[in-house]
Amino acid sequence: MAAPMELSCWGGDWGLPSLHPESLTVMAYAKFSGAPLTVNTINNSWRTPKGDVPVLISEDTVISQPAKILNFLRKQKYNADYELSAKQGADTLAYIALLEEKLLPALLHTFWVEAENYCSVTKPWFASRIPFPLSLYLPGKMSREALNRILLTKGGPPLYSLTEVEAQIYRDAKECLNLLSKRLGTSQFFFGNTPTTLDAFVFGFLAPVYKVCFPRVQLQEHLKQLPNLCRFCDDILTCYFRLTVSGHSPSGQDTADANLQKLTQLVNKESNLIEKIRLSLFLCRWMTTFVRVHSTPLES
């Protein structure tokens, strides 16, 4: 019997088990291969042993990158690529490289660099899950790291300004999505009817783009024009993660409930405050009348 395995990763929303592409990849692979993982949502990447997310802890071993975690799971006999031929295994590596080179920069940009998206969605979401005072620092750090990565890998001449780099990375990402769509065609998964490592990686990268509601959504709009990729994400979510397809109802309801709760608490607090002010005013008045009544006038 394999030792119990625990995965620490960022939590999810908008119908996804996690918002972080790499965490999502590992969770999807675990579902495909039947590995029994207990998932811990962390609220702070500094709590994990090496500061990387996701992290797999099994007895004494701590493993931190998706490729290494998947290797470890395969060695524990949880192998989703069992039926692949050698050539298909090679194709898997090649397509993963394509995803990392062409799609990842645009994904990082949409989440962490695009000002409207970052300020209205990403930063509040991560800040609400990280305890104060780290919530003031960590999202900014993650944003700077994302921008750094994009500029260092894609930002050399002849692209001299950030807008040119952005245009280039979105063009590359859209081309990558087109290539993935052509490769998937009409089949259910990339290599036939059972999902494999490549499906886990593609799902991990595509699902956040597909589901998260951002104000600036050019990548999402392009993805929605490729129905086979959308169907691919929805299938995995319904079959392996047992979440509703629309993704809006449960989490939408949850956020509505949470908002209502916060509002009631605020109202309660305010009413408490008003009560306290009234009470203190009453006490003051009482004290002054008491003093006035009971103070003896000085008799001349």
Add this chain to the structure above:
Amino acid sequence: MSLVAEAFMNQLAAAEPWPENAALYQQLKEDQILLSDNASSLAVQAFLQMCNLPVRVVCRANAEYMSPSGKVPFIHVGNQVVSELGPIVQFVKAKGHSLSDGLDEVQKAEMKAYMELVNNMLLTAELYLQWCDDVTVEEITHPRYGSPYPWPLNRILAYQKQWEIRRKMKAIGWAGKSLEQVLEDVDQCCQALSQRLGTQPYFFNKQPTELDALVFGHLFTILTTQLTTDELSEKVKNYGNLTAFCRRIEQQYFEGHDKDNSGTAAARSAKRSLLR
């Protein structure tokens, strides 16, 4: 480049046929050029040979600074300058020569994916070995990189480049890797290429494509360059079909040329030949 600018460049490119005096610029062959730049240059030369387009190789010490993108090699065709394999392939296609026209959509997707694999793993591993492995940096890279320049410029330029590359490695997560892990990645990449190639003559069966040129450029350079250790070339030699592939392309596209011209001279610059 915006879409409009790209369309304009393609129009310009399509207007003229390939001239006789096209030139490919790279760093000095004997003393200055490094493993990764040599690989990229050989890949472009192989591609142009496969398209039957004549080009002469010009070696300049400041090729890197002349290039529009800061990377070598670059080609000077007519009055246009294009650098790196990707844009060169597009440019050549605009002139009406293409190696991948016969592929269907799925095969084109596969070809692009494998080219990204080579860039992502092999090229990054070469850069890591050259600039992040202290022994290689001390003995080979620093002396070679700054060799055309006087002291102290040679040291300054070498350190500047090293700092730039190490920053990039840190951003993509390779800074924490050990040499063994990098060699393991190279092995994985070669295994994938070997499995994809199988027993075919080229990656897409009968006809060579830009993927064949790219893989040849990198593998041939790794096999024929003397470094401080042989570990990198041993990883490639483990796969017989890859060495046979390199030999086949060398014989077919580089052997029949003049001695003072492109490929064979570049191939012999590292003082070893596959055909012993």
